[in-house]
Amino acid sequence: MVDNNKHKGLRRQLVKKLINKGISNKDVLNSIKSIPRHLFMEKGLEPFAYEDKAYPIAAEQTISQPYTVAFQTELLNLKKGDKVLEIGTGSGYQTSILVNLGCKVYSIERQSKLFKKTNLLLSKIGYMPKKIIFGDGYKGLPEFAPYDGIIVTAGSEEIPKALLSQIKLGGCLVIPVGIKTQVMTRVKREEEKKFTKETFGEFRFVPLLKDKI
Numbered sequence: 337m338v339d340n341n342k343h344k345g346l347r348r349q350l351v352k353k354l355i356n357k358g359i360s361n362k363d364v365l366n367s368i369k370s371i372p373r374h375l376f377m378e379k380g381l382e383p384f385a386y387e388d389k390a391y392p393i394a395a396e397q398t399i400s401q402p403y404t405v406a407f408q409t410e411l412l413n414l415k416k417g418d419k420v421l422e423i424g425t426g427s428g429y430q431t432s433i434l435v436n437l438g439c440k441v442y443s444i445e446r447q448s449k450l451f452k453k454t455n456l457l458l459s460k461i462g463y464m465p466k467k468i469i470f471g472d473g474y475k476g477l478p479e480f481a482p483y484d485g486i487i488v489t490a491g492s493e494e495i496p497k498a499l500l501s502q503i504k505l506g507g508c509l510v511i512p513v514g515i516k517t518q519v520m521t522r523v524k525r526e527e528e529k530k531f532t533k534e535t536f537g538e539f540r541f542v543p544l545l546k547d548k549i
């Protein structure tokens with residue numbers, strides 16, 4: 337689990353790239369600067385860890401592009417101590433960014449291979465969330481709701497109703513919506529039954545699966 341000066345230098349360059357692409361939240365940028373993304377990559381792909389690109393991980397999934405991770409995290413507008421639900425743990429990179437922000441993180445993954453691997457990795461490197469759960473996140477995680485923020489890291493055909501009901505008043509859901517490509521969407525819960533929706537451009541994600549367990 338080596339993290340040397342070369343890695344740190346590459347991370348500083350990555351942070352500069354993200355600033356140039358419009359990311360401005362200091363806490364998010366600091367988290368990108370601190371988290372050793374190379375530890376989340378598959379063997380052989382470590383040299384590319386600080387490219388601003390998505391790469392394959394186990395179970396035919398992907399580790400999201402750093403820009404996408406930073407963009408989604410910025411949209412969540414989190415502060416220390418907030419309770420966050422992440423759907424799609426994947427490599428755990430996004431999870432560790434949320435943990436580094438000081439949030440109480442609940443993360444769900446439906447691929448057992450990734451769930452096991454990432455659970456072990458996050459505990460080894462000290463970025464363990466409050467809970468990692470193996471299961472279908474399409475229905476959210478009502479046991480621990482409501483959440484200040486819910487982040488979906490896979491593309492969804494529509495906004496799952498169950499997730500809306502698990503947002504705290506004043507909180508929000510950040511979800512890429514679409515089939516082939518996805519529009520980044522933020523839904524804020526203004527009042528018990530009043531939600532407002534904003535959209536933020538196109539992205540490409542692996543699909544959010546429904547009822548597959």
Ligand code: SAH
Binds near residue numbers: 398426428450542547
């Ligand atoms: N944030 C992760 C993204 C991984 S890709 C990272 O940067 O590594 C999206 C992940 O969502 C995949 O691991 C996939 O298995 C998971 N996923 C897809 N549908 C899901 C569902 N219904 N419930 C939970 N996880 C799901």
